[in-house]
Amino acid sequence: xxxxxxxxxxxxxxxxxxxxxxxxxxxxxxxxxxxxxxxxxxxxxxxxxxxxxxxxxxxxxxxxxxxxxxxxxxxxxxxxxxxxxxxxxxxxxxxxxxxxxxxxxxxxxxxxxxxxxxxxxxxxxxxxxxxxxxxxxxxxxxxxxxxxxxxxxxxxxxxxxxxxxxxxxxxxxxxxxxxxxxxxxxxxxxxxxxxxxxxxxxxxxxxxxxxxxxxxxxxxxxxxxxxxxxxxxxxxxxxxxxxxxxxxxxxxxxxxxxxxxxxxxxxxxxxxxxxxxxxxxxxxxxxxxxxxxxxxxxxxxxxxxxxxxxxxxxxxxxxxxxxx
Amino acid sequence: xxxxxxxxxxxxxxxxxxxxxxxxxxxxxxxxxxxxxxxxxxxxxxxxxxxxxxxxxxxxxxxxxxxxxxxxxxxxxxxxxxxxxxxxxxxxxxxxxxxxxxxxxxxxxxxxxxxxxxxxxxxxxxxxxxxxxxxxxxxxxxxxxxxxxxxxxxxxxxxxxxxxxxxxxxxxxxxxxxxxxxxxxxxxxxxxxxxxxxxxxxxxxxxxxxxxxxxxxxxxxxxxxxxxxxxxxxxxxxxxxxxxxxxxxxxxxxxxxxxxxxxxxxxxxxxxxxxxxxxxxxxxxxxxxxxxxxxxxxxxxxxxxxxxxxxxxxxxxxxxxxxx
DNA sequence: TCACTCCTTGCACGTATGTGCAATCCGACT
DNA sequence: AGTCGGATTGCACATACGTGCAAGGAGTGA
Numbered sequence: 001x002x003x004x005x006x007x008x009x010x011x012x013x014x015x016x017x018x019x020x021x022x023x024x025x026x027x028x029x030x031x032x033x034x035x036x037x038x039x040x041x042x043x044x045x046x047x048x049x050x051x052x053x054x055x056x057x058x059x060x061x062x063x064x065x066x067x068x069x070x071x072x073x074x075x076x077x078x079x080x081x082x083x084x085x086x087x088x089x090x091x092x093x094x095x096x097x098x099x100x101x102x103x104x105x106x107x108x109x110x111x112x113x114x115x116x117x118x119x120x121x122x123x124x125x126x127x128x129x130x131x132x133x134x135x136x137x138x139x140x141x142x143x144x145x146x147x148x149x150x151x152x153x154x155x156x157x158x159x160x161x162x163x164x165x166x167x168x169x170x171x172x173x174x175x176x177x178x179x180x181x182x183x184x185x186x187x188x189x190x191x192x193x194x195x196x197x198x199x200x201x202x203x204x205x206x207x208x209x210x211x212x213x214x215x216x217x218x219x220x221x222x223x224x225x226x227x228x229x230x231x232x233x234x235x236x237x238x239x240x241x242x243x244x245x246x247x248x249x250x251x252x253x254x255x256x257x258x259x260x261x262x263x264x265x266x267x268x269x270x271x272x273x274x275x276x277x278x279x280x281x282x283x284x285x286x287x288x289x290x291x292x293x294x295x296x297x298x299x300x301x302x303x304x305x306x307x308x309x310x311x312x313x314x315x316x317x318x319x320x321x322x323x324x
Numbered sequence: 325x326x327x328x329x330x331x332x333x334x335x336x337x338x339x340x341x342x343x344x345x346x347x348x349x350x351x352x353x354x355x356x357x358x359x360x361x362x363x364x365x366x367x368x369x370x371x372x373x374x375x376x377x378x379x380x381x382x383x384x385x386x387x388x389x390x391x392x393x394x395x396x397x398x399x400x401x402x403x404x405x406x407x408x409x410x411x412x413x414x415x416x417x418x419x420x421x422x423x424x425x426x427x428x429x430x431x432x433x434x435x436x437x438x439x440x441x442x443x444x445x446x447x448x449x450x451x452x453x454x455x456x457x458x459x460x461x462x463x464x465x466x467x468x469x470x471x472x473x474x475x476x477x478x479x480x481x482x483x484x485x486x487x488x489x490x491x492x493x494x495x496x497x498x499x500x501x502x503x504x505x506x507x508x509x510x511x512x513x514x515x516x517x518x519x520x521x522x523x524x525x526x527x528x529x530x531x532x533x534x535x536x537x538x539x540x541x542x543x544x545x546x547x548x549x550x551x552x553x554x555x556x557x558x559x560x561x562x563x564x565x566x567x568x569x570x571x572x573x574x575x576x577x578x579x580x581x582x583x584x585x586x587x588x589x590x591x592x593x594x595x596x597x598x599x600x601x602x603x604x605x606x607x608x609x610x611x612x613x614x615x616x617x618x619x620x621x622x623x624x625x626x627x628x629x630x631x632x633x634x635x636x637x638x639x640x641x642x643x644x645x646x647x648x
Numbered sequence: 649t650c651a652c653t654c655c656t657t658g659c660a661c662g663t664a665t666g667t668g669c670a671a672t673c674c675g676a677c678t
Numbered sequence: 679a680g681t682c683g684g685a686t687t688g689c690a691c692a693t694a695c696g697t698g699c700a701a702g703g704a705g706t707g708a
Contacts (some may be wrong), residue, residue, distance in 0.1 A: 013388075014393070017385070017387060018411050020385045021385050021410070021411055021428065022411060024383045024385055024431075025385060025410075025427065025428040025431045025432070026410075026424050026427050026428060027427065029693090029694065029695090030694075030695070031694075031695095036411070036413050039657080039658090040657065040658050040659080041658090041694090041695085042657080042658065042659080042695090042696080042697080043656085043657065043658075045694095045695060045696060045697085046656090046657095046696090046697090049696085051385075055386075056385065056386065056388065057383065057384070057385055057386075058383070058384045058385075058386055059348045059381065059382070059383050059384075060381070060382045060383075060384070061341070061344045061345050061348055061349060061375075061380065061381055061382075062379075062380065062381075062382055063341060064337070064380065064462050069338070086345070086349075086350075087342050087345055087346060087360070089360050100350050103349065103350050103351065104345065104349040104350060107348075107349045108349070138388050353663090353664065353665090354664070354665065355664075355665095363687080363688090364687065364688050364689085365664090365665085365688090366665090366666080366667080366687080366688065366689080367686085367687065367688080369664095369665060369666060369667085370666090370667095370686090370687095372665095373666085649708100650707105650708085651706100651707090651708085652705105652706085652707085652708100653704105653705090653706085653707105654703105654704090654705085654706100655702105655703085655704080655705095656701105656702085656703075656704095657700105657701085657702075657703090658699105658700100658701090658702100659698105659699090659700090659701100660697100660698095660699090661696105661697090661698090661699105662695105662696090662697095663694105663695080663696080663697100664693105664694080664695065664696085665692105665693080665694065665695080666691105666692090666693075666694085667690100667691090667692090667693095668689105668690095668691090668692105669688105669689090669690090669691105670687105670688100670689090671686105671687085671688085671689100672685105672686085672687075672688100673684105673685085673686075673687085674683105674684090674685080674686095675682105675683095675684090675685100676681100676682085676683090676684105677680105677681090677682085677683105678679105678680085678681085678682100
């Protein structure tokens with residue numbers, strides 16, 4: 001679970017460190033570094049890639065705090081969340097868009113997570129994309145908690161969700177707490193019963209102690225349905241039920257309406273995601289959104305006060321503030 | 325004094341920020357960025373240079389804390405200071421060596437200085453080299469204090485020292501407190517008198533409140549004499565006096581012996597640097613050394629407990645620990 | 649000891665990046 | 679309006695960099 005405890009890697013890491021110092025702190029060329037390290041230039045190139053990929057070298061882009069973009073300022077003013085607008089050309093398709101937002105988040109995420117922290121994470125296409133790109137950062141005594149179950153009629157969901165979880169845990173050297181339950185129970189009573197088990201209670205308790213929550217948004221009725229809605233988690237009856245209840249989206253499979261309310265939505269009694277009350281107590285709640293099809297969902301999440309830090313692509317940001 | 329208050333720069337800075345995000349967070353090529361920004365690739369290259377030079381982009385090389393080099397560990401163990409060994413090939417000449425150590429320090433310095441802090445800085449060839457390369461970092465309500473006077477028989481020293489001070493102040497957006505006195509008075513009584521002036525007292529008081537001190541080392545009797553010893557600050561009598569007193573070096577024109585003591589060194593009564601007692605109360609005391617000719621001086625400074633963080637080139641580090 | 653696999657290295661190539669230079673733009677002063 | 683200096687731009691070139699590939703090395707198992 002730890003990062004560099006293989007002693008064989010130690011030499012490589014040391015060289016990577018030296019190369020990084022020479023390259024990034026002293027502006028030598030790779031050629032010159034190769035000479036000092038008695039190796040070839042291409043090896044140095046690879047060493048530096050390695051250094052960046054493992055977080056030995058950390059490149060931050062810091063908005064000089066006085067100059068957040070106009071969009072970011074406006075979002076902050078209107079919704080009281082810290083916005084990070086990711087520049088993405090409007091002509092980009094939804095896949096690129098998601099990928100680019102996820103990549104940016106993955107690079108920045110380390111700034112929000114540190115030793116002795118607990119981070120809750122959801123699953124879905126957004127989280128999956130992020131997980132594939134996180135820049136590692138070594139931490140101690142930290143934990144990753146799964147926010148909601150991932151099993152469905154076809155699979156236990158353990159593979160998919162735990163792959164995501166695992167990448168986060170690995171990148172941060174954190175202990176991973178899986179949540180081995182289906183996304184939705186058939187019978188609410190089963191959920192009630194299971195929740196009383198001590199093993200589950202422990203997990204729920206950890207969720208209540210999260211320092212950071214990281215999640216995307218689901219949007220059931222848009223042209224580009226999210227993972228939950230396409231993955232066999234819900235059947236037609238469920239959709240009807242959501243539709244009748246006026247649901248516009250979900251966070252970690254907890255559904256909400258345009259006004260942010262969740263009460264009386266039947267599916268929530270069977271779902272496994274954390275009550276919004278739990279999320280609202282979490283100090284930092286990072287939401288990642290790409291593509292304006294998620295706008296209605298985003299507005300609802302904002303109304304529900306689920307978000308403290310919002311990452312979104314430029315087009316969606318513009319759309320968000322375009323209405324009075 | 326502030327960094328980007330020229331509104332004309334604002335566009336450029338915004339573009340630089342966007343380009344940086346695309347380049348460093350999304351791994352686009354400059355070509356692709358040029359298209360998104362509707363400009364030429366070379367302009368993007370220049371924008372990125374600009375972003376790096378102004379600290380918009382911050383590249384850190386973080387030793388994964390479990391892996392300081394053997395040298396760094398040993399220095400830590402033996403002298404109780406945090407060591408940062410800068411890799412420099414042994415065959416490098418003294419000028420390169422100084423330049424490379426200074427460059428490294430200049431890039432890292434921002435990590436030690438923040439808003440609401442006071443940093444005391446000395447002058448000399450080391451400090452000058454550092455000042456020429458500092459990566460800017462915006463801070464608020466911070467101050468740079470000159471540690472010792474710089475005037476000599478030929479000049480008031482204001483030009484040289486204030487150029488260094490100015491670059492630090494500029495890089496951090498900090499207010500600069502100059503110390504407009506000679507490095508050494510002819511008559512100790514003049515110093516006494518001046519120190520009672522309120523304008524001076526205020527400055528001395530600020531020194532006592534420093535959060536960080538940054539200084540190089542002087543070494544009077546080595547083959548490569550430091551700035552103080554070559555710059556017309558001392559006459560032959562002074563040298564004799566230092567020699568007789570067993571002086572091995574100075575910090576901010578305060579002289580000390582091999583055992584770190586300063587008492588009874590006549591020149592100190594006429595010098596303008598801060599008492600070691602003042603330095604010793606400063607939480608962080610960063611010393612930058614390059615070239616093993618400064619070894620005796622460094623040992624003395626270590627004995628005097630003047631240093632909490634030591635930056636030095638690899639050769640000097642090896643020499644430092646080579647003696648039992 | 650040999651054969652096999654997996655990992656690392658250097659080479660060669662194509663692409664990406666930095667930079668001198670000339671053209672152009674912009675603001676200022678006459 | 680006209681002219682001048684300084685800054686900014688794009689081009690073209692030289693250099694620096696990333697990466698597929700084949701060769702070599704280290705480790706493993708028969």
